Every structure is written in structure tokens, then in C-alpha cells.
């Protein structure tokens with residue numbers, strides 16, 4: 001029996017590439033950010049790297065990172081179609 005890895009690895013994502021269905025995308029205000037790294041730790045798709053760049057190929061727009069950010073430095077913006 002094979003076992004699944006406990007965590008997704010950065011830049012690979014737990015659920016694969018997102019495609020075009022995402023409705024909101026996160027945006028980090030670098031001026032407000034204190035580089036604590038909580039957003040990267042809380043992202044279920046490991047879409048935020050150590051450099052705090054968001055990989056939108058994998059980001060699902062769930063908003064967890066924005067919710068968890070203690071500095072309120074992440075805002076969710078509606079995708080423009």
C-alpha cells in the first residue's frame with residue numbers, strides 16, 4: 001500500500017494547477033507585511049514561497065492566507081475575466 005506524503009511541497013500544490021475558475025486572487029501589501037511567513041505555512045496548496053511570492057498557477061483563491069495574516073497585509077481581489 002502506498003502512502004501519500006504528509007504535506008504538499010512548495011510549487012507543486014495539493015490539488016494541481018488551478019485553471020481559470022478562481023474568483024478571487026490574493027495580493028500581498030509588502031509595506032504592511034512583516035515577513036512572518038504565516039501565510040505560506042497556512043496555504044493548503046503551498047502556493048506561497050519562502051520569498052512570499054504567490055504562485056497563481058496553483059493558488060485556489062480560498063482566502064485562508066488573508067484570514068491568517070496577523071498584519072492584514074493580504075487582500076483578496078476579484079479576478080478580471
Ligand code: SF4
Pocket residue numbers: 026042043044045046047048054058059060061062063064065066
Ligand atoms: S488564497 Fe488560498 S490557495 Fe491562494 S495563496 Fe492564499 S491560502 Fe494559498
Ligand code: SF4
Pocket residue numbers: 028032033034035036037038039040052068069070071072073074
Ligand atoms: S502572514 Fe501577512 S505579515 Fe506574515 S508574511 Fe504573510 S503577508 Fe506578511
